[in-house]
Amino acid sequence: MHDQAAAPPMRRAAAAGRRLGRLWSLMERWRGTPLAVDLLTAAGCFALMSLDIPGLAQADNALNGAAATAVLALGAATLLLRRRVPWGPWLPYAVSLVFIGWLHELTLVQFALYSVARYRGRAAGVLACGGYLAVCAVAYAMPDWPAHRGESVSQFLALVVPVGVLATGVGIAANRVDLVRALEAKGAETALLQAVQDERTSVAGDVHDFVGRELTMLAVRAEVLSRRARGERWGQDFDELSETARRAHLLLNEIVVRRGSGGGAPTPGLEALPRLAEESAGAGNEVEVSVDDTAYNQSPLRQAAIYRVVQECLTNAAKHAPGQPVRVTVRLTPDRLRVTVTNPLPPARPTVPPVSAGTGTAGMEERVRTMGGEFWAGRGEDSYEVRAELPRSSPT
Structure with a gap:
């Protein structure tokens, strides 16, 4: 009886745990995505503006607490569109100018100026900042805006101008960072395509x-x-x-x-693997090579592919795992020619990052897949492993 009574709560707890796990997985996938960033930005903007809701309810603007909350929430929600439509950054900017004249609210305009400068560039950011200052200058000249301004123009210069200039400047700087990252990504993509073409x-x-x-x-x-x-x-x-x-x-x-072969000597075969091992040993990585005798009967193209995989793996081991032993195994099964290269992970990352274009693995994979094979490379618990398999050829 006791077990039967305890079973439903246990099942409910297990179901709740599964739902929580799914929610956590969803949050992990969304974390760092543009939508997640925009949601956090809009929520942060609304949280800051909500601090002014009591004052807005008392001001002469026909808004009570609930209406002020709804208006500010809608204004903050416009930030969700800042990079999803061509005019996206300008929508929160226009709403922020309305908030300045109607609610004497300067919070939204900071986010809006940043968004315009970041997603539309320096010229748009400077233009938006100029429009903001002009609107504020007109509104500040009115008798009732803002209530705490007093009679001194210095407060205008100390409050309004720094808000616009700082938000615009940060947006322009972020735009520059985005451009640099885009150029780096494009350069990496170009290098990867070039490596594939070279292979x-x-x-x-x-x-x-x-x-x-x-x-x-x-x-x-x-x-x-x-x-x-x-x-x-x-x-x-x-x-x-x-x-x-x-x-x-x-x-x-x-x-x-005539269509662009690089020429030069052909890629060596399996007989050249001991020489690669000696060169790696001279660089600090002891290499153990094990090759099936029957593998030497495979076609020169397949042997060349295996050589290139081992060559690149030993180069990567010298860069990323200096001093670690490397094991190279070449096996011939009834239908496949397989090579496996493994090395332990270094106990600590090198203090100076190795010089690497990051395209060698793409070259290896391209050669293997060009010949109808399969390629895999990745980290295990305590080692790094590369595997390549090629269809077996008739003995030559």
């Missing part, structure tokens, strides 16, 4: 070198067989085979070389 060019160069060599051997072999078969009925077939190999080689040159 494609490298793949094209390897295709030209490896496949071109085989086509040349095919043409030469066909010519030898053609000479041996002279006078036989199949001699002409060898001539046609040799000519086809030549045309294929010329076509390969047309596609790869």
